[in-house]
Amino acid sequence: MSDYERALAFVLRWEGGKVDDPKDKGGRTNRGITQRTYDGWREDKGLGERDVFLLGEDELQDIYRTLYWWPAQKLPWPLCLVVFDTAVLFGPTRATSWLAAVEWGEASPQAMAWAILCLRRERHREVVAKDKTQTRFLDGWMNRLSALAAAATGADAKEK
Secondary structure (H helix, E strand, C coil): CHHHHEEEEEEHHHHHCEEEECCCCCCCCCCCCHHHHHHHHHCCCCCCCHHHHHHHHHHHHHHHHHHHHHCCCCCCCHHHHHHHHHHHHHHHHHHHHHHHHHHHCCCHHHHHHHHHHHHHHHHHHHHHCCHHHHHHHHHHHHHHHHHHHHHHHHHCCCCC
């Protein structure tokens, strides 16, 4: 199994279904792909708009590989896992900026992954501090973060 396949399997454990929660700022989502992302991807392909709930497997693979995997594709495991999952949850721009912020020369991929996990934890807390309506998502975000930390470093990012 390739690093991409391993990382996608992790992401899809957390982004595995169809969601249309009016309190979720991501909006209507299917397997982690928002309606807005799907619309943009389809437009780039010269295709018309379509409900994200109709997202096909080939489309899902292309969207994840082209829009979210690129910041992680040349990184070693487990850093590529953390960067990919961060790109999915926060966008590839933030993922690449956090990666740039933690490039420490001789630091191990695990140490760099841990640093990004810490930045994610703080960002989750900032989001909730700024908008209390997002508190309902905090436990899920932290559970995902903890699972990602365990997969990447063997540690628990919630408590550090």
